[in-house]
Amino acid sequence: MDKDKRSNFHLLLLFFVIAVFIWSAIKPAGYKIWTMEVLPAFGLLIIVITTYKKFRLTSLSYFIIALLSILTFIGGHFTYSEVPLFNWIKENFDLKRNNYDRFGHFLKGLFAIVIREMYIRKSPIKKGFWLIFVILSTSLCISTLYEIIEWLSTKIGRDGKATKEFLGMQGDIWDSQWDMSLTFVGSILALIFLSKVHSRLLKI
Template sequence: MPDHTSNQQRTKALTFASALLIALLVLSGLRPYDFATWALEVAPVVIALPILWASYKRFPLTTLLYVGIFAHALVLMLGGAYTYARVPLGFQIQDWLELQRNPYDKIGHFFQGLVPALVAREILIRGQHVNGPKMLAFIVVCIVLAISATYEFVEWGVALIAGQGAEEFLGTQGDPWDTQSDMFFALIGAVTALVLFSPLQDRQIQRLTNNNDAG
């Protein structure tokens, strides 16, 4: 029997999270360092929110995935407001680890691997598109690397169109291996998702499936 009270509480929590996210999105765009960079960085948030709500009744996601998407959105908005090379948190990490550059963009690319890995894994499992945990993990990693490579193509295209003005969006900070390290951090994020969060996601998928079957 589906737990209607729990579902109602979950819907209220997601509604509050969405409202908070929209408020933070507006706040991040009030006085960004560079408006064009902000718009490019937060575009995934603007696109994802309507899709998530439009699909909520037909295909609700696990709570784990909603939390991951929320956290990823915060990373994107903070990076958009300051530009990745100027985020204060990145400078603190740079000082702590004695790095040569602000590493905040690597946090962004880590989440670019972690969250899409959870999205891909959930869709593949619930749609019964892949058999076997090893093949599932392989396909998820491939999807994440494809997304990461596509994003690097987008950055390349922006650089060609905008010329020198694309530096804030690229955030390379003079690193000739920035593209490769970006994809590597996405890979680390994907592996982290698979190793640390697969059991929890499996349990939450099972509960969602049971509720849908009971309903």
Template structure:
């Protein structure tokens, strides 16, 4: 489950990476063509484009494992689907709301939890493989990064909403608060919990492999 930057087959010789790229591009275009709110879609996809540019720029410098590329791919799909609608109006979240008799559309909560759960391990690979961070820290730091990045994201999201939307109600709709005054804190806590679970599982698996003859 660890990256091996010494072995770097070209992108065209990586069928899984080609498949993920094609599927993501098709889905990204689909959400852009079908979104009912282009302004929201564009703003939400700044994060998506930033991550894609990072992955492309460093593809031949540091190669993630297929496990990490799968986790990143899943997170990008979650986020892009979220960008297709205002989070409070996400169709899957509305379906869950009805099925589970929930008080709010919780799709945004799923994405924040997914941020920690799906991206902590790729961060671990960078720390352990590229930066050669000590083993314990390579598991601890991703959780701290998830917590820090989630906090920064909430601040940036607030600033974007304040600048891009003139009305307080429109800004709160963009933020997906749905009347919850503790929305930002809960989002941060869920991302932190996701990262903690991911790193705990990865650490336990490594310990188990180390015990095997």
């Protein structure tokens, strides 16, 4: 893919992300919970857009960022425990909970590829065991930090309903452990299946 085609692809991704963001902001389940949910993805997008010319990522990394942002905006619009498709799955397969949150945390493992790109391009760590170890550690650290932020929101938030929806436990006391574990597994699978493609894009 030449430079012009890559740029057009990146613009197309940005268009879809902005379109879903605007849709997400129209009559969400609640604007407070919507803000809490979409803020991390919105902040990441601002960083990506402002650094585009100085530090351009691979198209794979941009696709992953776009996909995860869209998933976050969908979850913010409905709240993660009330996404309609996963409510349908819950009802038709007799599940105990809406698993959109679990699905989202699993796919967040894809961010390991973005982390991989940062380390390969900006650190002296070479390909091999230690690169994989540091990538997985960083991915798990980010996931853990997010769970801590969710927990802190319940301690300092005044809107009990919004903070409960943001926490999204759905009655499972092990929800945080599930979320972190799924992100960790997703990160491992992302490295197994996408590292070769990513290396070709990085030309290493």
